[in-house]
Amino acid sequence: MGSRLKLNPERTFYWFFEAMCPVARDKDPSVQFMFPEDFADEESCQTLPRFCFPYDIQRARDGVAVQHFTFALTDLEGCQRFGFCRLANTSQTCLCILSYLPWFEVFYKLLNNLADYLAKGQTNEARTLLSELYKQPVPLVSGSVTLSMGEQVLVNEVSLSVGHPEAPEGVPYFIAPDPRSLPSIPESRNLTELIVAVDVGNLLQLYASMLFERRILIFASKLSTLTSCVHALTAVLYPMHWQHIFIPVLPPNLLDYCCAPMPYLIGVHTSLSEKVKSRGLEEVVILNVDTNTVETPFDDLKRIPPDVMSQLKMTLKRQAVSPGCGVSRAFLRAQALLFGGYREALCTQNGEISFNEDLFLDHKSNNMRQFLQSAVHLQFFKQFIDSRLEILNKGQEPDDLFEEEIENCEASPGKSRSYQQFVGNIRKGGGALILNVKSNMKAKGLTKSGLKNLLNHKQSHNEEASLQRGGSMSHRHTGGLQARLATTRHFGKG
Incomplete structure (x- = not known):
């Protein structure tokens, strides 16, 4: 299989839940609210909430009020399932929605809508929205999805605009993204976060490391930036796809994955970096997003034809601050x-x-x-x-x-x-x-x-x-x- 995306998934999403941050490291998060209520995948019920708090809960003190991040799991067929998360610092809760569709902006906005309902105690409204989306067929191409909430019509065009000519005032809507289009700035949050956080020289180092399928670790103290960088890095390989271990954010109970002998691309919260490095890592490429530094034992950059890399470098320096798909187009040309x-x-x-x-x-x-x-x-x-x-x-x-x-x-x-x-x-x-x-x-x-x-x-x-x-x-x-x-x-x- 080339792409790890599932062809023609049956539903827009499979499970939604609200998890509460555990009070101690040895405790699991508790699930406060879930849909559907008869979701019967016991392994997912036990495992997924742990990905909602992928940091040292007794060390991390992030002042960001709300963060959106994404983890990824591989099912038995080799397809990726994505967990889209909204972590609220004030309530210490995390909302998560599980889907085979890589619709980052769609689900992040949906999570914001659900968070508003739950914060106001409007659980019936939240359940109705989820129920309609759960039953709605997945659009085969980019376009609108109309959801009915009682007598009110909710036009859910699954992109990030505000308002819709056919929707009641104040009702959110979404647009299903076009899978054939290149990621653009600032529409693609993942690519935008990567370009802002990592300079061109380090970005080229990481690109070269991916072309040689190295073991790559990315550290960051902000979860939204961390997972955005990991997802954006895989996108620059288009039309090819990363075929090895892929974990946008690693929870504390799975840190041993960093010792795997095969290639990987793994994101780790900075609060866990000391525990990871204490495992005696060898031949690992490390990006520290907070300091914008790359450590690598390889000369991968020198092994790529210099004419290709010089052209890519020149284009990236020109396009990095420009809106549009110039950055994606530069990697596509390379x-x-x-x-x-x-x-x-x-x-x-x-x-x-x-x-x-x-x-x-x-x-x-x-x-x-x-x-x-x-x-x-x-x-x-x-x-x-x-x-x-x-x-x-x-x-x-x-x-x-x-x-x-x-x-x-x-x-x-x-x-x-x-x-x-x-x-x-x-x-x-x-x-x-x-x-x-x-x-x-x-x-x-x-x-x-x-x-x-x-x-x-x-x-x-x-x-x-x-x-x-x-x-x-x-x-x-x-x-x-x-x-x-x-x-x-x-x-x-x-």
């Missing part, structure tokens, strides 16, 4: 420059499209080749290739912002045309296409003569298949065809 060449390594054999690792590495510059020789063995790249092959072998064309950015990065028009011709023939021929990979097809991709040979090979393959079905194929003819087939390495399956 990803396209680093990995966009995968399209030139697509090969077919017996009608099945595969990825030729040798071809992918062979035509790169020395710096690029050295970087990709490590990258091709990493999980996020393997999962990315698997997902692209799955799309192509269904006779479809990958169509997302990453593919568009690759087109923007193409220096040679021939590259773009050859790939479009390749995909077009796959779609027309149902995948029955033979691509002969020759040693002279290096960095410039398929030339005009190469494209002509490709089409000739397709015609030969079709004639060969016709003869084979008729039972009249000669041994000599078969050998000639097999000699023209690409030698491919099936990649990323496992």
Whole structure:
């Protein structure tokens, strides 16, 4: 699986509860209010409230009145469930709503509405709102959701605007976010918090560490900033996805996860930092958000092609203080420059499209080749290739912002045309296409003569298949065809 998001979840959310901060470290939080009342997942009932107070309750003294933060859990199918939290310092309570949908601003605003109801003792109104949203089908695309509360209509367009032409005055509404859009500033709280808290130099260090799948710890004394930074860092890998341990905020009872030998991305409240560091961590990259400092035992930044990093650095310095999706676009362009060449390594054999690792590495510059020789063995790249092959072998064309950015990065028009011709023939021929990979097809991709040979090979393959079905194929003819087939390495399956 590439993305850890669940496809077509049954509900907008699965559980809402209000938890009370425990009075001692060895005590569990108590649940004061919950919906639905018959929620029967005992493990979640026991585990989730602990994530609502992920700090040393006897040491942390945060003066922030209200904080919004998010934790994430992985279910048995490998999909992420998100716990969106609203922690009130005055009442020492935390509201939490559990969902498979990564709608950060939607649920944060919903939690504010519910907090107002509960603070006024209007539990019936809170329960009605939750009941309507619980029954409401999940919108398949961005758009409005209309909720009915008795005779009153609540237009819940699940984004963050105030007021709605069809909603009664003072009634909140939301807009379901577009999953295809890039995070923008200031609309994306996660990205905005990251850019404000971490300077460009340290941001590049963290990006490099993620590209090499290191063990990464992030410390911060403000929970909202902590989890925003963790979530925003995973987003800069788009269209790839972090495949390893992912814990935006770690509760005290799970600190041993920081000693895991495999890659991870974990957020830890500053009040627990001494306990974590006392475990004798080795080869761990550490970001301290409060001091804006990065500690790393690796030279990952130097291992990424300098032309890509210098361009990214220059763009980030220019875009970091600008509203819009300039920061996200800068990382997307870097990803396209680093990995966009995968399209030139697509090969077919017996009608099945595969990825030729040798071809992918062979035509790169020395710096690029050295970087990709490590990258091709990493999980996020393997999962990315698997997902692209799955799309192509269904006779479809990958169509997302990453593919568009690759087109923007193409220096040679021939590259773009050859790939479009390749995909077009796959779609027309149902995948029955033979691509002969020759040693002279290096960095410039398929030339005009190469494209002509490709089409000739397709015609030969079709004639060969016709003869084979008729039972009249000669041994000599078969050998000639097999000699023209690409030698491919099936990649990323496992």
